[in-house]
Amino acid sequence: MKKKTIKAGIAGAGFAAAFHCQAMKRVYCADVVLEGLYSTGATRLAAFAEKEGVRAYDSLDALLDRVDVLHICTPSHTHEAMAVAALKRDVFAIVEKPLTGFFGDGSETYRGDTYPKQRALAAAQASIDRIVAAEEKSKGRVLYAENWVYAPSIQKEREILEKTAAQILWMHGEESHSGSHSPSYGYWKYAGGGSMISKGCHPLTAALYLKQVEGRVRNRKPIRPATVSAHTHALTRSDAFKDEGLIRADYYDIEDFSTMHVVFEDGTVADIMASDIVLGGVHNWLEVNTTNHRTVCNINPNTAMQTFNPVEGNFKDIEVVEKIETKLGWASTSPDEDWFTGYPQEIEAFYGTVAHGLPIESNLSLAADCIRTIYSAYVSSDEEGKRVAIS
Numbered sequence: 138m139k140k141k142t143i144k145a146g147i148a149g150a151g152f153a154a155a156f157h158c159q160a161m162k163r164v165y166c167a168d169v170v171l172e173g174l175y176s177t178g179a180t181r182l183a184a185f186a187e188k189e190g191v192r193a194y195d196s197l198d199a200l201l202d203r204v205d206v207l208h209i210c211t212p213s214h215t216h217e218a219m220a221v222a223a224l225k226r227d228v229f230a231i232v233e234k235p236l237t238g239f240f241g242d243g244s245e246t247y248r249g250d251t252y253p254k255q256r257a258l259a260a261a262q263a264s265i266d267r268i269v270a271a272e273e274k275s276k277g278r279v280l281y282a283e284n285w286v287y288a289p290s291i292q293k294e295r296e297i298l299e300k301t302a303a304q305i306l307w308m309h310g311e312e313s314h315s316g317s318h319s320p321s322y323g324y325w326k327y328a329g330g331g332s333m334i335s336k337g338c339h340p341l342t343a344a345l346y347l348k349q350v351e352g353r354v355r356n357r358k359p360i361r362p363a364t365v366s367a368h369t370h371a372l373t374r375s376d377a378f379k380d381e382g383l384i385r386a387d388y389y390d391i392e393d394f395s396t397m398h399v400v401f402e403d404g405t406v407a408d409i410m411a412s413d414i415v416l417g418g419v420h421n422w423l424e425v426n427t428t429n430h431r432t433v434c435n436i437n438p439n440t441a442m443q444t445f446n447p448v449e450g451n452f453k454d455i456e457v458v459e460k461i462e463t464k465l466g467w468a469s470t471s472p473d474e475d476w477f478t479g480y481p482q483e484i485e486a487f488y489g490t491v492a493h494g495l496p497i498e499s500n501l502s503l504a505a506d507c508i509r510t511i512y513s514a515y516v517s518s519d520e521e522g523k524r525v526a527i528s
């Protein structure tokens with residue numbers, strides 16, 4: 138049978154755009170044709186477009202006129218406007234994490250760390266509402282690019298939950314590393330916060346997703362987060378910080394350490410940590426403790442492959458694992474980092490929705506719960522860890 142042809146565009150020409158582009162080439166369920174790219178940063182855009190042999194557009198509208206799907210791989214403060222523009226044209230919007238947020242009051246003096254978080258929460262909720270309203274009127278859908286939902290270990294746990302009808306009592310998980318590569322990261326006005334939103338969104342969304350799965354299996358109704366208490370810290374901006382040049386330390390107004398305690402509607406709990414102060418490569422894991430089994434999802438690192446390298450230079454052209462500081466000695470080298478992280482599975486699933494109408498596992502309501510939980514957590518951290526209801 139001839140596969141359906143789907144025309145796609147990418148907004149952005151950086152890190153996320155690159156892995157989306159690679160994952161698109163691995164889609165089996167449809168013929169995905171990359172129509173073109175749109176991004177600020179003309180030099181990088183031109184180089185990317187030339188490498189892929191596609192057109193570099195100088196307007197998002199012009200690209201949207203030519204595509205069925207837009208991959209939104211730009212900084213978080215741009216996500217809402219781009220998603221709404223796509224949906225207005227009935228174009229599917231694959232939106233990178235986090236869905237949206239609060240990106241400042243527009244003033245020159247804005248600092249996210251001192252701004253009242255109740256107002257940030259209200260603004261983030263208003264942004265969610267605008268995206269939901271746009272999706273309701275559109276033939277397109279938001280496909281929320283939370284790769285953890287599609288990571289093989291999380292999907293295996295979904296299968297176990299579905300087949301054992303377990304109740305999850307406690308999850309704990311983390312995403313941490315030694316600092317983002319992105320120049321816009323570090324400013325609340327571009328990223329919508331610090332480690333809690335940029336990294337914590339991954340294990341948090343996986344935890345929210347698994348409680349949704351449990352609810353669907355046991356009561357045909359997702360189990361949603363009810364309250365959150367949280368603490369955040371700016372460790373690399375503290376006077377006592379001893380900078381040894383290994384941890385990125387140039388953040389302007391964001392936290393680099395966070396911890397959230399989420400209580401679900403059924404009284405069960407999840408503890409989520411996220412930070413920019415951890416050496417040794419990306420540390421991505423989620424442990425699930427249930428009434429009939431216990432699972433540890435080691436997304437990164439894991440022991441699928443281990444290498445020993447006695448001479449640093451020998452591995453200079455070899456990707457060992459994301460954000461590792463040295464390639465010397467023993468390493469948990471990933472044989473296919475994208476696969477363990479869920480990128481190709483996520484993009485395959487999204488094109489399954491676009492081409493064949495398959496249901497969306499990582500949908501707008503999951504993304505919205507993630508944003509509501511995180512901004513409620515910022516309110517809590519402003520109030521010394523007080524328990525805050527998630528609306």
Ligand SMILES: NC(=O)c1ccc[n+]([C@@H]2O[C@H](COP(=O)([O-])OP(=O)(O)OC[C@H]3O[C@@H](n4cnc5c(N)ncnc54)[C@H](O)[C@@H]3O)[C@@H](O)[C@H]2O)c1
Pocket residue numbers: 148149150151152153154175176177178181209210211212213215233234235282283284319320321335
């Ligand atoms: N799922 C993941 O594992 C993962 C990993 C990294 C980044 N991300 C997400 O992807 C998004 C992009 O992050 P990145 O790491 O690729 O950043 P990046 O800085 O590497 O690239 C961002 C790109 O967007 C372009 N851009 C910036 N503002 C723009 C605008 N207003 N209009 C058009 N183009 C614009 C920049 O020129 C650049 O090409 C962020 O939302 C981030 O949270 C997700």
